[in-house]
Amino acid sequence: MSEFIFDLIPDIEIYAICALVVFMSIFFIVIIWTLRLDKKYIDAMEQLPLDSTDINGEYQND
Amino acid sequence: MAVETFSYDNRIVKNFAYATIIWGAVGMIVGVVIAFQMFLPALNLGISSTTFSRIRPLHTNAVIFAFVGNGIFMGVYYSLQRLCKARMFNDTLSKIHFWGWQAIIVSAVLTFPLGYTVSKEYAELEWPIDMVIAVIWVVFGINMIGTIMRRREKHMYVAIWFYIATFFTVTILHVVNSIELPVSFLKSYPVYAGVQDALVQWWYGHNAVAFFLTTPYLGLMYYFLPKAAQRPIYSYRLSIVHFWALIFIYIWAGPHHLLYTALPDWAQSLGTVFSVMLIAPSWGGMLNGLLTLRGAWDRVREDPILKFMVVAVTAYGMATFEGPMLAIKSVNALSHYTDWTIAHVHVGALGWNGLLTFGILYWLIPRLFNTNLYSKKLANLHFWIATLGIIFYAVPMYFAGVTQGLMWKEFSQEGFLQYPLFLETVLQIIPMYIVRALGGTLYIVGVVFMIYNLGKTIKAGNLIENEQAQAAALITKTEAHGEKKYWHRWIERRPVQFFIIATIVVLIGGLVEIIPTFLIKSNIPTITSIKPYTPLELEGRDIYIREGCYVCHSQMIRPFRSETERYGEYSKAGEFVYDHPFQWGSKRTGPDLHREGGKYPDAWHYNHMMHPESMSPGSIMPPYPWLIKSDLNTSNTAKKIRVMQKLGVPYPFDYDQKALIELKAQADKISEKLNDTGIEINANKEIIALIAYLQRLGIDIKGGQVADF
DSSP, rough: OOSSSSSSSTTTTTHHHHHHHHHHHHHHHHHHHTSSOOOOHHHHHTTTGGGGBBBOOOOOOO | OEEEEEEEEEEOOOOOHHHHHHHHHHHHHHHHHHHHHOOOOOGGTTOOGGHHEEEEHHHHIIIIIIHHHHHHHHHHHHHHHHTTTTTTOOOHHHHHHHHHHHHHHHHHHHHHHTTTOOTTOOOOOHHHHHHHHHHHHHHHHHHHHHHHHHHHHSSHHHHHHHHHHHHHHHHHHHHHHTTTTETTTTTTEEOOOOOHHHHHHHHHHHHHHHIIHHHHHHHHHHHHHHHHSSSSOEEEEEEHHHHHHHHHGGGGGGGGGGGSSSSHHHHHHHHHHHHHHTTHHHHHHHHHHHHHTTTTHHHHHHHHHHHHHHHHHHHHHHHHHHHHHTTTTTHHHHHHHHHHHHHHHIIIEEEEEEHHHHHHHHHHHHHHSOOOOOOHHHHHHHHHHHHHHHHHHHHHHHHHHHHHHHHHHOTTTTSSBBOOOOHHHHHTTHHHHHHHHHHHHHHHHHHHHHHHHHHHHHHHHHSSSEEEEEEOOOOOOOOOOOOOOOOHHHHHHHHHHHHHHHHHHHHHHHHHHHHHHHHHEEEEGOOOOOOOHHHHHHHHHHHHHHHHEEEEEEEOOOOOOHHHHHHHOOOGGGGGTOOOOOOOOOOOOOOTTOOOTSSHHHHHHHHHHHHHHSSSSOOOOOTHHHHHSOOOOOOHHHHHHHHHTTTTTTOOHHHHHHHHHHHHHHHHHHHHHHHHOOOOOHHHHHHHEEEEEHHHHTOOOOOOOEEEE
């Protein structure tokens, strides 16, 4: 259907392996960084949806 | 610090809420109708527009894009404004988004029953509507990103990351999968063919599940569950880790829809491995939701909203465990094409999407209208009926799927198929179809209770169209010298960088899987005997697509002895190189048709299309009598040949000039043969084209002749 830029890519599996290695590396880095996050900051972020900005106050729950 | 007063736009939230409810009811009613048609095919009333195969896409599109879609926008427009502490970027864009989306849904309601379809699941809409979808989606994106850019809250809460990932990924999925060459205003052919079309379609199809049914709803869960429970999410750290893992891994899972097909093995294996890996980030989301309620489970007993949300998250966990299990090749060998897949889909759709939507509606509507919910009792009743409905839906479908899968595979002691007649396996599961229809009916009865309850609530209240709010203006400051800076805090304050990184993460999986499939010739070995469809067969194929035959019939014989014994030689990748679009199908309510060519004489096909039960007693296939009444429209035949040539199908030069002559010659032959058997039919009727196509299926590699009768 379209012009092929490359006719053949040898050892195509290496690209999938590289992508997996990239993912696992970033995954572990994210875990380590996340575990080192400041607790006060985490607490503040968790409260964000519960912050009320409306002037008239939160609605009462049922 | 200056405090600014502004207002939230509740009118647009209300509009999307109403649309969610209305389209939810419509989509589910169509679902119940087609569920009943599975054992009462006469319910289509002999009308072409109401056959199962034409309106099943109406059901899927209505519940995914109309019900869940409007639900997403309802929740995003409400939560985003409050998380950003800013009104939506532009009210006019909000209105264009809302009315544009409803117009798209109406276009589906009009075009699908009339047979205008591309036949790619969850992407059936024809090219002009695809373009409108792209425009409206961009409008939504501008409105959402604009709101984020003018926010007063520095950090982007986790829900917003999910919304961002959804927006960018759905854009990529829709654009790539919808690349089509038009033949006419409402007819086009995808640029992809065969194996490549299958891979692109299911990369899209599974990621429609991932990034339309999952990620935005996870975002909604991260906002509305804490709001309803009045407590913060269990672990913000977990939300960071599972978000990035989820959006990376999900993209790779598409090939699990194509296991044991003609898709290259390496792509299938990638799909399986990443699908199993997907359990971890998916359950990260589930656990985060459920553990939010630790120590507060007594409130679930009292509060119907929390009941809906908890069961929704639990259903999400169930579906995201079952999905990876179904993606394991040995399990998939049994489950593929059976009702087990349908059961799995509906645990997710009815449980996760449906129940969470209902929970959000029950929470949101009273607040929009500044009143209390009309009846907690009725909401509780809805919850129990909906849950029962899901059980009555899913359990018989599990039974049906396993029964059918095992029956297909069973051999007698002598080494022959125990159930050589496909119809036997269908008749065996009819009772389960009846119970499933009851389950769907229960579910929609619950929705009726909800509509009544919310209607009374709305009547008792007053919409606060513009909800006043206050927040400090956002001040950009540089970090103090020595202050620690964590990379994720940095990226949460910079939405543009966030968009770019999220898009790259999402693109990796697609590029690794899709590009090699296109570039490597060895992925699709050439079969020299495969020839393009004749003009008459091409027209017949388009009728097959129009009528939605792929909804019940597959065209992909897997390399199992149970399949080759039943259907013939297993399907090779090279046989589909001219199939724009591919027609592999994903469900066998009827038998596989890939080697149908030459199995039965033309008269058999004629009689079968007119009265399926005359050829297959007990068949649940509806009749298609309009095919003998309607003249074949050949006004676009030459154009179709030219478009196919542009797509690389090797028709001879100038073949479009003689297409109609060849079409007529082939049609005359078929018509004469039918006349010889006592069937009086003109050569210009649609049934002739369909017979030509069916008789062509799979014969290129077996060199079969059409059976004489």
